[in-house]
Amino acid sequence: MHLAVQRIYLLFADFVDLLYPTLCVGCAKSLGFNERVLCTKCRINLPETYQHREPYDDNLLNKFAGKVPARFVTSFVYFKKGGIVQKLIHKIKYKGQKEVAKEIGCWYGYQLASESKLLTGIDLFIGVPLHKSRLRQRGYNQADWIAKGLSEALNIPVAEDVLICRKFKDSQTRKNRMQRWENVKTVFSVQDASEVNGKHIVLVDDVLTTGATLEACAVELLKSGCKSVGFITLAAANR
Template identity: 55%
Template sequence: MIGKLIVSGFQDLLNLFYPNPCLLCQDSLQQSEEIICTACRLQLPETGQHRGEALIDGQTKFAGKVPVEFVYAYLYFTKRGKTQRLIHALKYRGNKEVGNLLGRWYGNQLKTDIHLNDHIDLIVGVPLHPAKLRQRGYNQSDWIAQGLSQALDIPWSDRILTRNRNTISQTGKDRMGRWENVSNVFQISDPDLVTNKRILLVDDVLTTGATLEACTAALLASNSQSVGIITAAATR
């Protein structure tokens, strides 16, 4: 007991002189907080999509293209909003732990609200080309997938779904342009690992859905039983 009090007091002293700021508001984090303070977390624009509360319907993006079991997004993405700041920190500023945190937060909701852990066998993130992976140093989708894996207690892999061509950025492209950019880009390293498996496919942001469509097509062509999609964010 005394030892815990000493550790707690030392941590409080460290926070006084070397405050650990919230990524969004820059206020000092409390000892129980991680990356984002409680006040900012409560202000995050959650979609509630898995509970049927969302105004967006991601499945319409895939209708008539590839069959998906579900499409859920954790947060709404708006320009200059809190979600954009989190995604940019994750993708462009080296804050990969943001992905793990968002994955854990959403995974806990999915486990509690709809028992998603009973309906998934394997989690995979949308892969980066090896050249982009070397440049960035990590795959942001894999960090989200790891967080979901921890919360849902479902295995994940970063080696099954691979990208065989280094495409140009999707930013600024319309849906057709994005599809042409990613068609025939993804492949399965070992089809036996996904055969008859219920796959959860994970990405950072859902926009047109072209990349996720291409990944889903590759998984289903390798005899996956089903594919569901989760993203950390989605445009309205």
């Protein structure tokens, strides 16, 4: 009996390891009891923005000024090349660790719930969609998993198949603002306008840089009759 229990424990441990890393993403040290994704030290040292406490940050809103009306724009942490946040994003996008995206979405969701009224009256979270070929390659959409974490903390539903990416777009990484907009302006569409008509929606993505992708998504949602669009990203480019 003891051997059977041990085997069950090991199988369970292996399953947990698949869902969550056993090493801290930030410093690669073993995670302790009740630690997930990051050790306590790295978690405390995350470069959090706290933008939700002062949501009308001109630095972020100006990315959308004159282009699309943004109800609010907020990000959980600042992105800096070579830092902890870049490591997190890399794990989420390229190492199959979708549960990391959900966990961090939960962290921010609970923070928003306790420290902000930004999400009052919001009807839906929608993750920025991936083209079906990229979704097939990656196996999941990291924006949807961030949205699932937010949803779990805030009890606001996620709609995964309302907004779609109709055309494959090149990577945005090495493009400037205008090139990014040209790359995405005709890429997205709403499949069923009745799903968004009259609703207050928050678009969710991993990193906010120029805002071109979020803008292109918001344009389609507003054309389909949604009342307002806000933006939440896991990270934002540092000032």
